[in-house]
Amino acid sequence: MKRRAPASSLTPDQRMIFALLLAAQAATVAPLLVELPLWVPGITLFLIGLRALFLWRNRPTPRSWVLVLLGIGAAAAVLAQFHSLNGRDAGVSMLLFAAALKSFEIRSRRDLIVVIYLAYLLAVAHFLFDQSIPWVLYALALIVFVTMLLTRLHAGPQPPGWRSLGYVGLLRILAAIPLTLLLFALFPRIEGPLWGRPAQSQNAVTGITNQLTPGSIARLATSQAVAFRATFTGAPPAHDARYWRVYVMDHFNGRRWVQSPSARPHPGNLQPTGQIRHYSLLMQASDRHAIPALDMPLQAPARARLEAGHVLRANNLIDGTREFALSAASHYVLDSTLAPGARRAALQLPPGVALQARALAERWRAADPAPQAIVNRALAYFHDHAFYYTLRPPPLHGDITDDFLFKVRRGFCEQYASAFAVLMRAAGIPTRIVAGYAGGEWNPVLHYLLVRQANAHAWVEVWLQGRGWVRIDPTSAVAASRVQRSAANSPGVATIGEGLHIGFVQHWFNTLSMSWDSVEYFWNLTIVAFGPQQQRAFLQRIGLQSGGIAQALYIAIGIAVLMLLGLGIDLLRRSAAPADAPTRLYRRHLRRLARSGLRPAPSEGALDFAERVAAQLPQEAEHARRIAALYTQARYAGGDTKRQTHRLRQLMQAVRETRKSD
Amino acid sequence: MNWLLRWAGPRLAIAGNRVCLDRRRLFILPSGAGLAYAALLVVLLLFAMNYNNNMMFAFTFLLGGIGANAMWQTHRNLLGLCVSLLPPAELFADHPASLQVLINTDGRPRRALEFVWDLPRAAPDSVLASAIEDAPADLPLPRMRRGLQALPPLRITTRYPLGLFRAWSLLPYTTRLLVYPKPAAQTPPMPTAPTGSGEHRGHSEQEDDFDGLRPYRSSDPPRRIAWRASARSDELLSKSLHGRAAEHIWLDWQALAGHDSETRLSILCRWVLDADRHGLRYGLRLPQRSVEPAQGLAHRHACLRLLALHGGIE
Numbered sequence: 001m002k003r004r005a006p007a008s009s010l011t012p013d014q015r016m017i018f019a020l021l022l023a024a025q026a027a028t029v030a031p032l033l034v035e036l037p038l039w040v041p042g043i044t045l046f047l048i049g050l051r052a053l054f055l056w057r058n059r060p061t062p063r064s065w066v067l068v069l070l071g072i073g074a075a076a077a078v079l080a081q082f083h084s085l086n087g088r089d090a091g092v093s094m095l096l097f098a099a100a101l102k103s104f105e106i107r108s109r110r111d112l113i114v115v116i117y118l119a120y121l122l123a124v125a126h127f128l129f130d131q132s133i134p135w136v137l138y139a140l141a142l143i144v145f146v147t148m149l150l151t152r153l154h155a156g157p158q159p160p161g162w163r164s165l166g167y168v169g170l171l172r173i174l175a176a177i178p179l180t181l182l183l184f185a186l187f188p189r190i191e192g193p194l195w196g197r198p199a200q201s202q203n204a205v206t207g208i209t210n211q212l213t214p215g216s217i218a219r220l221a222t223s224q225a226v227a228f229r230a231t232f233t234g235a236p237p238a239h240d241a242r243y244w245r246v247y248v249m250d251h252f253n254g255r256r257w258v259q260s261p262s263a264r265p266h267p268g269n270l271q272p273t274g275q276i277r278h279y280s281l282l283m284q285a286s287d288r289h290a291i292p293a294l295d296m297p298l299q300a301p302a303r304a305r306l307e308a309g310h311v312l313r314a315n316n317l318i319d320g321t322r323e324f325a326l327s328a329a330s331h332y333v334l335d336s337t338l339a340p341g342a343r344r345a346a347l348q349l350p351p352g353v354a355l356q357a358r359a360l361a362e363r364w365r366a367a368d369p370a371p372q373a374i375v376n377r378a379l380a381y382f383h384d385h386a387f388y389y390t391l392r393p394p395p396l397h398g399d400i401t402d403d404f405l406f407k408v409r410r411g412f413c414e415q416y417a418s419a420f421a422v423l424m425r426a427a428g429i430p431t432r433i434v435a436g437y438a439g440g441e442w443n444p445v446l447h448y449l450l451v452r453q454a455n456a457h458a459w460v461e462v463w464l465q466g467r468g469w470v471r472i473d474p475t476s477a478v479a480a481s482r483v484q485r486s487a488a489n490s491p492g493v494a495t496i497g498e499g500l501h502i503g504f505v506q507h508w509f510n511t512l513s514m515s516w517d518s519v520e521y522f523w524n525l526t527i528v529a530f531g532p533q534q535q536r537a538f539l540q541r542i543g544l545q546s547g548g549i550a551q552a553l554y555i556a557i558g559i560a561v562l563m564l565l566g567l568g569i570d571l572l573r574r575s576a577a578p579a580d581a582p583t584r585l586y587r588r589h590l591r592r593l594a595r596s597g598l599r600p601a602p603s604e605g606a607l608d609f610a611e612r613v614a615a616q617l618p619q620e621a622e623h624a625r626r627i628a629a630l631y632t633q634a635r636y637a638g639g640d641t642k643r644q645t646h647r648l649r650q651l652m653q654a655v656r657e658t659r660k661s662d
Numbered sequence: 663m664n665w666l667l668r669w670a671g672p673r674l675a676i677a678g679n680r681v682c683l684d685r686r687r688l689f690i691l692p693s694g695a696g697l698a699y700a701a702l703l704v705v706l707l708l709f710a711m712n713y714n715n716n717m718m719f720a721f722t723f724l725l726g727g728i729g730a731n732a733m734w735q736t737h738r739n740l741l742g743l744c745v746s747l748l749p750p751a752e753l754f755a756d757h758p759a760s761l762q763v764l765i766n767t768d769g770r771p772r773r774a775l776e777f778v779w780d781l782p783r784a785a786p787d788s789v790l791a792s793a794i795e796d797a798p799a800d801l802p803l804p805r806m807r808r809g810l811q812a813l814p815p816l817r818i819t820t821r822y823p824l825g826l827f828r829a830w831s832l833l834p835y836t837t838r839l840l841v842y843p844k845p846a847a848q849t850p851p852m853p854t855a856p857t858g859s860g861e862h863r864g865h866s867e868q869e870d871d872f873d874g875l876r877p878y879r880s881s882d883p884p885r886r887i888a889w890r891a892s893a894r895s896d897e898l899l900s901k902s903l904h905g906r907a908a909e910h911i912w913l914d915w916q917a918l919a920g921h922d923s924e925t926r927l928s929i930l931c932r933w934v935l936d937a938d939r940h941g942l943r944y945g946l947r948l949p950q951r952s953v954e955p956a957q958g959l960a961h962r963h964a965c966l967r968l969l970a971l972h973g974g975i976e
Contacts, residue, residue, distance in 0.1 A: 088713075110695075113695050113698075113825065117698065117699065117702050120702065120725060121702060121705075121706070123721075124706055124718055124721045124722065124725075125709075127715055127717040127718045127721065128709075128713060128715060128718070131715065131716065131717040136717060139717075139721065143721070143724070143725070143728075147728060147824070150823075150824050150825065151822075151823045151824060153825070154774055154821050154822050154823060154824060154825040155773045155774055155792070155822060155823070156773050156774025156775070156776075156790045156791070156792045156822065157774075157790060157791065157792050158773070158792040159773070159792075160771075160773070168823075172728050172731060173724070173728070175727070175728075175731050176724050176725075176726075176727025176728045176730075176731055177724070177727070178727075179723065179726065179727035179730060180720060180723040180724045180726075180727050183719075183723040183726070184716075184719060184720050184723055187719065187723070189711075189714070190711060193712045193713070193714075194708065194711055194712040195712060319713065319714075320713065320714050320715060320716075527716055527717075527720075528716050528717065529716075530716050531714060566734060570734070570738070
């Protein structure tokens with residue numbers, strides 16, 4: 001156990017640095033409030049505040065064993081919350097507590113350095129949560145500030161002022177950028193994790209899931225978060241063809257749709273009949289495996305596979321921004337024949353549910369058994385009856401299918417898709433639910449389609465003899481007049497939005513947000529998603545070889561070039577060494593005298609020169625002597641900064657006066 | 663650091679007392695904090711690779727660039743710096759003293775320069791100075807023995823700006839300092855009777871020689887004490903005597919029989935200082951050499967020099 005250290009073991013300057021360091025710590029922790037369970041950053045901020053209070057009141061810090069106990073308590077709490085001490089969230093939480101507790105144990109400059117390093121670590125660790133441009137700028141500012149503190153800590157007596165530290169700090173960042181770019185472009189990227197990344201199941205990014213329950217998609221309807229962006233070689237798909245499949249669900253338990261556990265691994269048998277569209281998909285981190293694919297994906301890209309229901313799955317969790325090269329068939333026949341098992345699965349309905357709906361489907365089949373006729377009947381049913389499409393449907397009670405179809409009649413896409421699928425299955429038509437995204441905003445600047453979480457949608461595929469699986473979007477059958485404006489996000493209703501009058505401000509706002517999105521898109525595409533394939537492509541484009549040894553060689557050459565450049569700049573700078581303030585003022589005075597033909601000899605000091613001036617130009621005598629005296633004082637007399645500043649001001653005044661007298 | 667001197671010593675030896683730090687005089691290595699910083703970067707890099715996180719990559723490289731540039735800056739903080747040593751006018755053995763270090767910059771401010779004598783034992787005093795302008799700094803000297811002594815090498819170290827690197831230079835000055843003996847604290851009374859001028863002995867107490875009163879010093883003989891004046895005052899007073907031109911004293915090695923030779927030198931040193939302060943004419947006699955009686959600064963230095971170099975110490 002260590003002795004209780006007095007709070008005053010730091011010098012006044014170190015205390016000030018410490019106070020600013022605590023502010024930097026708080027600024028690093030605060031953005032994590034939205035990323036981690038609230039209590040973790042909350043308690044950390046509280047501890048930092050407490051430490052600042054102790055510092056301000058000059059109170060002794062707690063004994064070491066108290067800190068050790070607090071540390072153990074924090075570790076236990078983190079373990080209870082995350083069931084682990086490693087992994088992103090638990091690791092960053094432990095880092096927060098370590099930084100906050102370490103700040104209670106500051107006895108020397110060395111401890112301050114440890115806290116500064118922890119601040120660096122925290123500022124960079126935030127990129128595990130967010131790699132967007134605003135955060136990058138914020139982290140840059142933090143690093144400039146923390147580096148300023150580190151410099152001040154090592155500056156000895158007469159440290160540079162804060163303004164000059166800030167200027168030098170910025171310069172430091174600029175000077176480090178060439179090396180950063182070099183290493184960023186050339187440092188070999190590897191595929192896959194080094195030691196595994198625990199799934200972030202607790203904090204998975206909001207998005208559609210592999211289950212469909214009432215409200216599961218409606219809760220996404222207001223999320224402006226970007227799901228993915230797609231660029232097309234050639235024209236983008238038409239409005240009504242923008243369906244992106246993510247999950248296919250074929251098992252209904254009366255309330256929720258899930259993928260049947262016995263789903264065949266075989267993706268399905270696809271015969272493209274129409275145009276093949278190639279596109280590139282830039283995904284945001286989802287912490288899932290699913291890759292949204294435009295109907296109907298042709299083949300899986302590298303490190304991904306097609307699965308049952310003809311959906312794309314990445315081999316690794318998509319825990320960062322990723323780019324995929326995909327292709328889709330605009331017209332196709334999927335599964336021209338249906339195996340008996342598959343057919344049974346696509347007709348499954350739990351016994352005893354949706355009895356009214358089954359009766360309705362039976363009546364339709366009795367009237368006209370042709371599957372296409374039944375489909376049309378069902379769509380007409382949604383259109384002709386008082387069905388409303390709304391973002392906030394009232395809750396469904398009892399049997400959700402019957403309650404929706406015959407009583408409530410207000411719903412979001414998942415209610416329509418679910419009820420429609422139940423009707424089809426009851427009528428003997430193999431049916432399944434598809435959840436994914438529909439629509440998207442076209443960015444006219446950079447020509448890509450932006451799809452947000454708000455574009456999440458659910459629809460239905462029915463299997464028809466000779467045509468395979470056919471996409472039906474029952475939501476689009478709802479009469480346009482009964483679509484409530486706030487939910488105008490499905491492709492079937494998108495035309496309504498275009499018809500509405502958009503105010504000028506709204507228009508501006510849309511334009512602005514679209515251009516900001518362009519920047520973000522560009523950022524994500526070129527920087528954030530820079531992976532092994534992108535690096536290979538980049539190196540190829542600039543005519544370099546890829547591969548560990550070649551890249552190491554390029555890095556070595558690049559560093560050598562940078563060092564030579566640095567040496568050159570150093571030589572240039574030294575040949576033009578900047579003069580200090582008194583010398584600059586004095587030179588101004590000399591330039592003025594030079595017009596009268598008086599120049600100091602190389603060996604002549606300021607005072608001697610002033611005497612010569614006095615002898616030759618008597619009217620200048622007084623000024624020249626005064627300036628020479630002030631200059632020598634300001635330059636050589638030393639003294640504290642206050643006196644120096646005073647002398648400098650006097651000198652400046654004296655030099656100005658002579659100017660006026662000209 | 664002695665291995666370094668053995669290796670690079672000959673080419674780094676400094677004649678005179680001014681030296682400018684050029685590239686061959688400067689050494690630089692990562693400091694402990696710098697190694698910790700490197701470890702931090704490795705951890706960040708591993709995380710960046712594990713999570714395929716490009717911004718972590720970028721910022722790891724950025725911090726690496728900042729660290730690499732700090733190496734240049736630390737080096738430049740010493741490069742081109744000129745250091746002159748201004749030894750003190752007088753230096754006594756085992757007495758605290760300091761010399762002035764004059765730092766000339768080439769216009770660039772230099773910060774956090776640490777000056778320390780490169781001694782085998784734990785570093786004694788070190789001085790942390792910043793040189794915004796050409797500026798002197800006082801550097802305490804290590805305790806030295808009597809004689810003509812070599813300075814230990816002077817080490818200039820800096821960690822500015824980020825503390826990641828330690829740049830240093832070793833300045834093995836060849837200049838040697840003359841160190842006078844340590845003035846004794848307790849001395850036998852100074853000889854007052856000028857040997858060989860016995861006729862003056864009676865006169866030294868005469869009223870006409872009396873010059874005034876001054877505070878008593880331990881070296882004053884009892885008969886110089888002004889008892890009547892002291893009784894009126896709070897302190898003991900001595901009669902100050904007007905030294906006549908012909909009057910002089912001999913400070914004699916032989917008079918101190920019974921002390922060992924270093925003690926004799928110490929006592930003689932104290933006597934020289936006291937005699938000089940009292941404005942006496944004095945001469946110094948050592949076994950082999952002597953200085954004729956005289957007065958003044960040059961004489962004092964000559965006497966002290968003789969004492970410093972006694973016994974063949976060169």
